[in-house]
Amino acid sequence: MGEAAKKLPRIVINEKFCKGCSICVDFCPTNVLEMKGSTVAVKDLGACTRCQLCDLRCPDFAIQVFD
Ligand code: SF4
Numbered sequence: 812m813g814e815a816a817k818k819l820p821r822i823v824i825n826e827k828f829c830k831g832c833s834i835c836v837d838f839c840p841t842n843v844l845e846m847k848g849s850t851v852a853v854k855d856l857g858a859c860t861r862c863q864l865c866d867l868r869c870p871d872f873a874i875q876v877f878d
């Protein structure tokens with residue numbers, strides 16, 4: 812890990828709140844998320860731009876992105 816290593820964001824999914832609607836998956840511009848059964852999962856954290864769209868669009872407050 813050199814100086815150029817980027818710090819990854821942290822994506823927190825509350826599986827109790829997630830109803831599996833996949834809105835966050837559809838809105839993520841860089842394909843970070845995927846459905847795994849009936850809940851969302853992180854597929855490619857390194858691609859996350861911290862745009863917060865998933866967090867803002869989730870109707871159930873089930874996903875949060877921290878810098
Ligand atoms: S938008 Fe919210 S409820 Fe829908 S799949 Fe994503 S985290 Fe789950």
Ligand code: SF4
Binds near residue numbers: 839843844876
């Ligand atoms: S913050 Fe943006 S880039 Fe990161 S997972 Fe959510 S929608 Fe995708």
